[in-house]
Amino acid sequence: MKLDRGVAVVGAGMTKFGRHADLSSRELFVDAFWRALASVDRNFEKKMIQALFLGNFTSDLFEHQGHTAPIMTDWVGLCPAPATRVEGACASGGLAFRTGVMAIASGLYDVVCVGGYEKMTTLPTPAVTDALACASDFFYEAIPGATFPGLYAEMAVAHMKKYGTKWEMLAKISLKDHRNGSLNPLAQFNKSIEDIAKGKGFTDVMQFLTDPKSNPVVAWPLRLFDCSPISDGAAATILVAAERAKEFTDTPVYVIGTGQGSASIGLHDRQDFTTLPSAVEASKQAYKMAGVTPEDIQIAEVHDCFTIAEVIATEDLGFFQKGEGGKAAAEGRTAREGDKPINTSGGLKCKGHPVGASGVAQIYEQFEQLRGAAGGRQVPDVELTLTHNVGGSGSTAVVHIFSRTKP
Amino acid sequence: MAESQPSFSVKSFYDFLGKKKLMGVKCSKCNKLFTPPRPMCPYCGSTKLSWVELKGDGKLATFTVVHVGPSELASETPYIVGVVELDEGPKVSCRITGIDPTKPDLIKLKSPMKADFIIKGEKAVLAFHPAS
Numbered sequence: 001m002k003l004d005r006g007v008a009v010v011g012a013g014m015t016k017f018g019r020h021a022d023l024s025s026r027e028l029f030v031d032a033f034w035r036a037l038a039s040v041d042r043n044f045e046k047k048m049i050q051a052l053f054l055g056n057f058t059s060d061l062f063e064h065q066g067h068t069a070p071i072m073t074d075w076v077g078l079c080p081a082p083a084t085r086v087e088g089a090c091a092s093g094g095l096a097f098r099t100g101v102m103a104i105a106s107g108l109y110d111v112v113c114v115g116g117y118e119k120m121t122t123l124p125t126p127a128v129t130d131a132l133a134c135a136s137d138f139f140y141e142a143i144p145g146a147t148f149p150g151l152y153a154e155m156a157v158a159h160m161k162k163y164g165t166k167w168e169m170l171a172k173i174s175l176k177d178h179r180n181g182s183l184n185p186l187a188q189f190n191k192s193i194e195d196i197a198k199g200k201g202f203t204d205v206m207q208f209l210t211d212p213k214s215n216p217v218v219a220w221p222l223r224l225f226d227c228s229p230i231s232d233g234a235a236a237t238i239l240v241a242a243e244r245a246k247e248f249t250d251t252p253v254y255v256i257g258t259g260q261g262s263a264s265i266g267l268h269d270r271q272d273f274t275t276l277p278s279a280v281e282a283s284k285q286a287y288k289m290a291g292v293t294p295e296d297i298q299i300a301e302v303h304d305c306f307t308i309a310e311v312i313a314t315e316d317l318g319f320f321q322k323g324e325g326g327k328a329a330a331e332g333r334t335a336r337e338g339d340k341p342i343n344t345s346g347g348l349k350c351k352g353h354p355v356g357a358s359g360v361a362q363i364y365e366q367f368e369q370l371r372g373a374a375g376g377r378q379v380p381d382v383e384l385t386l387t388h389n390v391g392g393s394g395s396t397a398v399v400h401i402f403s404r405t406k407p
Numbered sequence: 408m409a410e411s412q413p414s415f416s417v418k419s420f421y422d423f424l425g426k427k428k429l430m431g432v433k434c435s436k437c438n439k440l441f442t443p444p445r446p447m448c449p450y451c452g453s454t455k456l457s458w459v460e461l462k463g464d465g466k467l468a469t470f471t472v473v474h475v476g477p478s479e480l481a482s483e484t485p486y487i488v489g490v491v492e493l494d495e496g497p498k499v500s501c502r503i504t505g506i507d508p509t510k511p512d513l514i515k516l517k518s519p520m521k522a523d524f525i526i527k528g529e530k531a532v533l534a535f536h537p538a539s
Contacts, residue, residue, distance in 0.1 A: 126478040133477060139417045140443050141500045144532050145473060145480055146488045153471035154490065161469075161516050217485075220472035220511045266443075268490050268498040273469050 001289055003105035006242025006407060008252035011040035012367035014235035014360070017352030018188040023232065025059050025119040029072045032115060032234035032357075039367075040238055041249040049238070050109040051082040053100040055092030055116035057355035061131040062119050072115065089135035090305060092116060093235065093359025094389025094398035098258050100239050101400075110241045116361070117234035118354035128230050135392035137266035149227055149306060151267055151393040153219035156308040158273035160221070163323030167221045169330040170307035171209050174225045174349055176335050177304065181346020183376035188231050188352030226307040231352035235360035237367070242406060251371045257292070257401030259285030265395045274323075276394035279316040283388070286399040287318075290407075292384060294318030297401070299369060299379050300340070301362035303390040304347040310334075313388050314342060317399075336379055344369060344377045359389035359398065370404050412458055415444040419458075424531035427524045429461045431497060442497045463522030465491040465535065467515070468498055472508045485509070491520050491535045505536030 013035025015028050023031075037046060052073050060066040073083035086096040093116030100114035120128055133142040136151055146154075159165045174193060181187035182195070191199075197208035209215045215223045238248075245252035261281030267273060287293060294317055302313035311325035319340050320328045328334060334342035345351045345365035348358055366385040368374040387400045413419040415432055420443055423430040431442035436453035442461065447454055470489030473480075480486065487503035504523060506514060519538035524531055 125475075126481060129475065130477050137500070142477070144488055144500055144502045144534070145476065145483075145486060146471075146500060147473055147475065147477060149475070150471045150473050150488055154469040154488075157471060157516075158469045217472070217474045219474060220485075222471075266500060267469075268443075268500045269449075273490075 001285060003101070003258070003289070005105045005107060007101045007104045007239055007255045008242045008245035009237050009255065009363065009367055010240050010245055010248040010252050011036045011044065011238035012236070012364040013039050014186055014357070014364045015233050016186045017231045017233035017354055017361070019121045020232040021121070025056070025063060025065070025068065025117045025234065026071060026075050028119065028232060028234035029115060029117045029236070030075050032117070032236040033076045033113070036113070036236035036238055044238065044248050046076070046078070048111045049078055049081060049113045050111050051084070051103060052078065052113045052115065053084050053086055053096040053103065055086050055094070055096035055356040055359055057087060057089055057092050057118055058131055058134060059119065061134070062123060072117070088396040089391035090303065090353070090355050091359060091389045091391030091396040091398050092356040093361070094387065094400070095260070095359065095396065097237065097360060097363060097400065098260055098398050101255050101258050104239055104241050110244060112239050113236060114239055114360060115234065115236035116357040116359055118356040119232050120230045120354060121232050125230070140266050140268065147219060149222055150219040152306040152308055153222045154267055155273045155312065155393070156221055159308060159311065162274055163326070165311065165323070165326035169326035170226055170311070171206065172330045173304070173307040173310050173334070174209070175205065176329065177343055177347040177349040180336060180344050180377055181350025184346045184351060187346040187350050188229055189350045193225065222306055222308065228305050228348035228353035231354040233352055233354035233357045233361070235357045235364050237360060237363055251404070253367050253370045254403045254406055255400060256403045256407045257286035257290030257399070259283060259289065259399045261397050263395050265392060267393055274312065276312060276316055276390060276397060278394050278397035279313065279388060279390060279399070282397040282399040283317050286386070286401050290401040292401065296384055297386045298382055298384050299344055299366070300342055300386040300388060301345060301365055302342055302388040304343060304349055305353060305390070307349065309390070310342060310347065314340070317386065317388060336377065341379050344374065344379060359387070362387040362389060363400065366402050370402060415446045415456055417443070420444050421531055424524055424533055425526060429463050429522050429533065431459050431461045431495065432456050433459045440495050440497060442499060461493055461495055464538070465493040465520050466517045467503070467520055468492045469516065470503055470514060472511050499533060502532055502534040503536070504534050
C-alpha cells in the first residue's frame with residue numbers, strides 16, 4: 001500500500017479541553033479552526049480549503065445534533081465546500097485525518113481541513129455513560145451490564161493474570177500523564193497528581209491514589225485516575241499536497257505512513273483480551289508504508305482512554321515486548337526523559353478526551369513537537385513520531401507516522 | 408437461508424434467553440459453532456445455518472466489578488460482568504452472579520461457570536454463576 005502523492009500538515013490548533021459550559025460544538029470547532037489557520041506560517045487563505053473531513057462521535061446523543069459536518073463548514077464560512085463527518089467512536093478524529101490524507105493523495109484535492117469535536121459536559125454523568133456504551137457491543141455487552149470502563153477493566157484483569165502487570169504500574173502512567181499535562185496549557189487538568197494530592201492533604205501520592213474517596217474504583221481494577229475524563233473540545237489541522245507544503249512553511253510535518261484496522265466489536269469475539277488486533281494491523285501498515293520500525297519512532301501519542309490501554313498500545317505498536325508495557329512505564333521509560341516518551345501532551349487522561357477531537361489533538365501535539373514548539377513538554381531533536389487512535393474497545397484503530405523530512 | 412427457523416438475529420437470541428435457553432448457531436458447511444448469532448457464518452461465510460441449544464457450561468475468561476453503572480443499573484452496583492468461554496468453544500459476555508463483588512482479588516480465571524437467566528418482565532439478561 002502506498003500513497004500516490006505525499007501529504008503534509010502545515011497548520012494545527014486545538015481549544016483548551018475541559019468544561020466549556022457556555023459553548024456548543026459549533027463554537028468549539030470555530031475556535032480550533034481559527035487557531036489552525038493562524039498557525040500556518042505564510043501565504044494561506046481560508047478559501048484555499050477545498051474540503052473538510054470532521055470527526056465527531058455522537059453530537060446526536062450529546063447535543064441532539066446530527067449531520068454536523070456541513071454545520072461546521074457553514075460556521076467557518078466555507079459552504080459549498082464538500083463536508084464529510086467521519087465516525088469511528090473514539091477513533092473518529094484519526095479516521096477523519098486518514099480520510100483527508102487519502103483525499104489529497106488521490107489527487108482530488110490539494111488542500112483540506114481535518115478537524116474533530118465533541119461536546120460531552122451538557123449531559124449528567126449517567127447519560128454520558130449511556131452514550132459511551134454506544135461504542136461497545138450494545139446488544140451483547142451493554143445489555144448484560146458492561147460499561148465502557150468495564151471493558152477495559154476486563155482487559156486489565158486479563159493482562160494482570162497473564163503477565164503479572166500490577167495496578168501500581170498503571171498508577172505510574174497516570175502520574176506521568178499529569179506531569180506532562182501540567183506543562184500543557186491546553187490540557188483539561190493542569191496539575192500534577194502530586195500537587196493534587198498535596199492540595200487534598202496527602203503527602204504521599206500513592207496513599208492519595210489508593211484512598212477510596214480520592215480515587216474511587218470505577219470498574220475494578222480501574223479507578224478514577226486510570227480513566228480519561230469527560231470533556232468538551234475541538235481540534236483542527238490544515239493538510240496540503242506535499243509538493244506545495246513549502247509555499248506555506250519552512251517546517252511542514254510530512255505524513256509518511258497511515259494504517260487502519262478493524263476488529264469485532266465485542267470482547268467476547270476476541271482471541272486474546274490483552275491486545276488490540278486492529279491496532280496491530282494498523283501499525284503494520286503504517287510502518288511498512290513509512291519504511292520504519294518501532295525502534296525508529298522517537299515519541300508517540302497513543303490512545304490512553306484508560307491507563308491499561310496505554311500499556312496495551314505500547315506493546316501492540318512494538319515498543320515493548322508483549323506483557324512488558326506496564327513494567328516499562330513503571331521504570332520511567334515512557335516519561336519525557338525516558339527512551340520512549342509516550343503521550344507528551346498528557347494523554348487522553350490529563351489532556352482530556354472530547355471523543356471526536358482526540359485523534360486530531362494527538363496530531364496537533366506532534367505538529368508542535370516536530371517543529372520545536374512544544375514549550376516545556378518539548379522532547380529534544382524530534383524527527384519521527386507516531387499517533388495511535390482507537391475506537392471503542394478496539395474495533396477501529398488508526399495509526400499515522402510523521403516526519404520532519406520529505407519522503 | 409432456512410425459512411423455517413427463527414432468524415439468526417439479536418431478537419431471536421433474546422427471545423430464547425427469555426425461555427431460559429442459551430442458543431448458538433451451527434454452520435452446516437464448515438461445522439463450526441458460534442454465538443451470538445449472525446446470518447452469515449463468521450468462519451466460512453455460508454448461510455446454511457441452524458440453531459443449537461448450548462449446555463450452559465463454561466469457564467470464566469475475564470471479569471470486572473462495575474462500581475459506576477449505567478442509569479438503569481445504578482442501584483445494583485457493585486456488580487460483576489465478564490466473559491465466559493463455553494465448553495462448546497464460543498465466548499459470551501454476561502453478568503456474573505453468586506460471587507462476592509467486594510473481593511475481586513479472590514476471583515479465579517478459568518473457574519467453572521453455569522448459565523443462569525436474569526428475567527425482569529419482558530427483559531432477559533444472560534448470566535453465569537460458579538458451577539459448584
